[in-house]
Amino acid sequence: MLYSFFLLAVGLIVLVVGGELLVRGASSVALRVKISPLVVGLTIVAFGTSAPELFISVQSALEGSPDLAMGNVVGSNICNLALVLGCTALIFPVPVHRDSIKIDWPMTIGSSLFLYFLIHDYLISAIEGTIFVLCLTIYTTLIIIKSRRENHKGAEILEEADLPEKPSKNVWLDVAFIILGTLGLAFGSDWFVDGAKSLAISFGVSERVIGVTVLALGTSLPELVTATVAAFRKATDIAIGNLLGSNIFNILSILGITSVIQPIDVNETIVSEDMLWMLGITVIIFPMMHFKRRITRLEGLLLLLIYSSYIYWVVQTR
Template sequence: MSTLLVIGLGIVGLAVLAVGADQLVVGAGRLATVLRVAPVIVGVVVIGLGTSAPEFVVSGVAAVRDDAGLALGSLVGSNILNVTLILGVVAIVSPVVVRSSVPVREAPLMVASVAIFGAFALVGMKFVAGVLLAVLTVGALVLLVRLSRVPPDDPLPDDVAAFVEPSPPPGRWWVEAVRTLLGLAATLGGAQLLVANASTLAHRWGVSDTVIGFTLLAGSTALPELTTAVQAQRRGQGDLMVGNLLGSNLFNSLIGGAVVGLAAGEDTIAPFGFAAVTAMVGAGVLAWLLLKRGNRITRPEAAVLLCSYALMLPLLISANP
């Protein structure tokens, strides 16, 4: 198979993944509304889990295929990219303002989740680690819902409602059920195609799976976060934009890590590079500290985030030739 064909198939996989994840999110959101699930749950699933779905699906597929470097590299790279490149690009265009609760609540929870995932990645992901991260995922979801303090019968907040599609008529719920299942199938199929061809390219070009993971795959699977961030900032919803990026890192670390650990089964996925894990945790801490300074990300601070990403990437590539 020619290299050009491999690249083409990878692009097709990315397109199928993006469309499938989008339809999965839309279908799940509409079904949740029809089934009268609490609005805050809709918000968390659609915006937080929904935009993170490509990351942990790709990582799970890569882990099953024994591509450990791709599996962990995609999660680590996405966690770095979200709070440096994406946040920096959005804030350099228009300064981001958030409420005081974000640096106090979501940001430290995100940093803690990333640090726990990083610790497991350093010693080698195992089935037990996957189970522990799955338990922590449930705990984090419960905590986020409790902290939201939104009564079950309240309408969706404006910043969340802007991203939730109108619900279908009650009699057409099966259409959204089919949409959700097809979206899930497309997401899994697209992820398989993307991972397989990314791995092939890595081997042909003599590049490690890890580098492909935290560059090509991380950038590809971060597209939903980038799109949501741009739309939220255009609407003046700084809290939603930052919350989506922080929530994505939280779910990438907990759910993504759980999927990789559980997929490992009786095997142990080799420890990940110290430099990459340190960069991932450091990026999260840097974003938290900048938000904590004045509940905003100014243009100079956005430049700091962009420079951090520009400095981290060559170091990560050189550390994982």
């Protein structure tokens, strides 16, 4: 069991470092060829921050563990809106911008409902995965077109990700970052998935339970750390937009790309139970977003109680 936790910890660290290196290298190369900071922020940075989840899902599907792939995405979405948003709001209330209500939330619930009705045959096929990727491409393109009116938007995204607005001075260093980042993601995902599978065997639980709890929490830790640090600094302005965007990307990109590579068999329990929790939490935050246009500390506490209830329910019904 200790070896399983060791694999999980090392795999997660290598995944996070690998994703960071890939984003830094790819962003610098993109800026070097005159791609605008806005496009870099909305594409490369968004993809890079979700790269660990993508590699984990692909690795899980290829190794014949679709419950880990699907559970990781659904569990991460629940974790983002209940645990991460709850912790952030409990530390410092989270303001809600108009775009989050008019664009991000409708897209989040829309992609979630689309996924829910699509997987009632308990399979995400390559064709359905392609549709997800096309939807993400259209959504990202529309966001870029809209954001071009806000010239500061790209700078804000890069600043939030702690990335420079100009390319580095050494192109070979950028290439090295991309190669090392990709290798880190490949090896890290392999170790992380192996650790998760070993943990499931050790505890005598299903891979679905490990997917929606351990894997989901592990891959959401970077968002949790970033959001809570921002909350302590009282800089939570873009927290909810980032979390909703992450949920959209998890569904359309991670499940989309994974199913194109390897169709995903979906556990019946994930469809009938976990997905309903994910949809329910997404619906619950909508009136919270409307009320005074901020998520209050009391609402943050409520979200944490909901997440605790979900974890308790998963463990009890394993």
